[in-house]
Amino acid sequence: MREKETYPYKYIKTIRLKDGTIVKLRPIKPEDEPLMLELFKTFSPETIKFRFFLPLREITHEDLVRYCNVDYKNEIAIVAEIKKRGNKKCLIGVARLIRDQDEKNRAEFAVVVGDPWQGKGLGMKITEYIMNIAKDMGISELYSRVLKNNMRSLLLSKKLGFEREDIGLEYLINKIIG
Numbered sequence: 001m002r003e004k005e006t007y008p009y010k011y012i013k014t015i016r017l018k019d020g021t022i023v024k025l026r027p028i029k030p031e032d033e034p035l036m037l038e039l040f041k042t043f044s045p046e047t048i049k050f051r052f053f054l055p056l057r058e059i060t061h062e063d064l065v066r067y068c069n070v071d072y073k074n075e076i077a078i079v080a081e082i083k084k085r086g087n088k089k090c091l092i093g094v095a096r097l098i099r100d101q102d103e104k105n106r107a108e109f110a111v112v113v114g115d116p117w118q119g120k121g122l123g124m125k126i127t128e129y130i131m132n133i134a135k136d137m138g139i140s141e142l143y144s145r146v147l148k149n150n151m152r153s154l155l156l157s158k159k160l161g162f163e164r165e166d167i168g169l170e171y172l173i174n175k176i177i178g
């Protein structure tokens with residue numbers, strides 16, 4: 001079992017989307033598992049393919065446990081949370097950062113936004129936020145794999161100054177941040 005770090009309250013932040021929606025960005029917690037399952041249900045087959053590189057129909061309990069239990073030192077996930085009617089919490093996106101075990105100053109990252117919330121600026125805001133957190137964690141280089149037909153992610157990475165390398169069916173995007 002991974003050594004747990006103290007919950008990083010310093011990474012809780014409130015943002016506003018283009019449509020005025022107030023969103024809380026915060027580190028994931030183990031008890032977010034049911035909320036993560038509900039988020040997964042908002043993904044179209046295309047969104048699933050772009051994020052997981054596979055045509056998944058469902059997400060397993062084991063995967064959810066793994067996604068929601070991070071050590072906050074070598075892996076962190078930032079969830080985007082809104083409140084719906086009746087003050088019910090709902091996740092609308094997540095950004096994940098996993099430190100490279102061989103080169104501790106490098107990390108792989110991934111971002112996914114639920115389909116109903118795409119096009120509202122959350123992808124850009126949560127990516128910029130995970131980049132700032134990476135710097136705070138002593139990470140100076142970020143990279144990710146992006147399918148060549150994932151135009152939204154490719155455009156976002158270009159706007160943020162990522163370089164890209166053709167590696168077959170996908171691009172490896174990379175940026176020095178620190």
